[in-house]
Amino acid sequence: MGVTQKVIHDEYIEQLWYMKEQGEISIDFLKSAMPESFDEKVIEELFNFGLIDLSQNALIIKLTESGEAQARQLIRAHRLAERLIADVLGGGGDDLEKIACEFEHTVSGELVNSICTLLGHPKECPHGMPIPEGECCKLALKTELSLIVPLADLKLGESARIAYINCRNDQQIHKLEGLCIRPGVLVKLHQNYPTYVIECEGASIALDKEVIANICVWKNSMPAVEGANSKISDKKNNVKGLSKFFHLFKK
Numbered sequence: 732m733g734v735t736q737k738v739i740h741d742e743y744i745e746q747l748w749y750m751k752e753q754g755e756i757s758i759d760f761l762k763s764a765m766p767e768s769f770d771e772k773v774i775e776e777l778f779n780f781g782l783i784d785l786s787q788n789a790l791i792i793k794l795t796e797s798g799e800a801q802a803r804q805l806i807r808a809h810r811l812a813e814r815l816i817a818d819v820l821g822g823g824g825d826d827l828e829k830i831a832c833e834f835e836h837t838v839s840g841e842l843v844n845s846i847c848t849l850l851g852h853p854k855e856c857p858h859g860m861p862i863p864e865g866e867c868c869k870l871a872l873k874t875e876l877s878l879i880v881p882l883a884d885l886k887l888g889e890s891a892r893i894a895y896i897n898c899r900n901d902q903q904i905h906k907l908e909g910l911c912i913r914p915g916v917l918v919k920l921h922q923n924y925p926t927y928v929i930e931c932e933g934a935s936i937a938l939d940k941e942v943i944a945n946i947c948v949w950k951n952s953m954p955a956v957e958g959a960n961s962k963i964s965d966k967k968n969n970v971k972g973l974s975k976f977f978h979l980f981k982k
Contacts, residue, residue, distance in 0.1 A: 736776075738836050741805055743773055744782060745835075747794050748802040752860075758785075758792045807863040808835040808843045810856035815846055817857040818894060819878060827857070840865075848872045851879035851947045854897040882918065882946040883927070890919040891948035898945040907946075910936055918948065 746764055750756065762769045774792070777783045782798035785791065794802055812834040816827050844867040847853075852868045855861055873880070879894045893914050898904055907913065911932040921935065922928035927943045929936055 739768075739773060740777060740780075740782070741801075741836055742768070743777060744794065744798055744802045745805050745809075747783065747792065747798070748806050751794065751799075756791050756793055758790055761792060803863045804840060804843070805835045807847075807865060808838055810860060810862045811843060811846050811850065811853070813856045813858070814850055814853050814862070814895075818850065844872075849877055849879075851877060851881065851894070852897075853879075853895060853947070855895075878950055879947050880950050881944065882920065882929070882948050883923070883940075883943050885920040885948065887920055887923065890917055891950070892917050894947050894949050896946055903942065903945075907942070910934075912936070912946070918946075 743761075743765075746761060750760060750764070758774075774783070774785075774789075777798070778785055781795055782801065784793050784795050786793075809831045812831040813827055816830055844865050847862075847865055848867050852871070853862055854864075882891070882893075885891055893912065893916050895914050896904065896907060896912075898907075911934075912918070912929075916931060919930040920927070921930055927938045927940065929938065
């Protein structure tokens with residue numbers, strides 16, 4: 732299969748993953764989601780490759796186990812790339828989507844896991860969509876190159892800025908926002924037993940272990956890696972050298 736054809740297959744598989752997240756399984760929904768690019772020949776190819784199942788006179792379409800595995804890797808790569816571009820390189824808008832789309836089709840699973848570990852295993856992309864879990868997340872892998880770490884990893888008396896909050900519980904998110912605990916805010920860890928106590932916006936706040944586990948912060952000492960440090964510090968040329976940045980973590 733040529734590279735162009737693979738990319739086309741990937742786009743269909745991705746769309747079917749989005750449909751699964753929305754609880755949609757009809758071929759008509761897929762057609763409406765891809766009005767300009769839908770092609771019956773591609774559906775036939777995906778079926779022949781064992782990536783999709785068709786039923787009820789081809790009116791119902793679903794990913795097979797093999798198709799889901801392939802889609803999971805694509806979605807994971809895409810949403811982690813968005814997280815990296817938005818949080819580390821300061822990119823956004825069209826840059827965010829364009830580069831994430833290029834990234835997902837070309838990177839290895841090993842590199843995706845390296846990026847995930849670098850970012851502290853985020854659970855959501857910048858748009859609030861879930862990032863499929865990888866083996867590195869299950870093992871809670873860490874590295875000295877990690878830019879983002881759990882708040883619980885701070886030493887007593889150490890301060891850091893919140894990078895993101897790994898939580899899909901709206902009630903908990905609203906509670907934290909009410910306490911001014913949100914991305915970009917500087918926090919200081921005062922106590923970690925029997926409960927966690929942090930200082931935030933001049934107030935001392937007690938939080939239980941479950942809540943603390945969802946808060947990730949920027950590491951104080953960021954790695955001085957050529958091609959990466961300048962993007963993290965001043966973000967002036969945030970997305971131009973992205974491929975060079977990715978190359979640093981392939982080993």
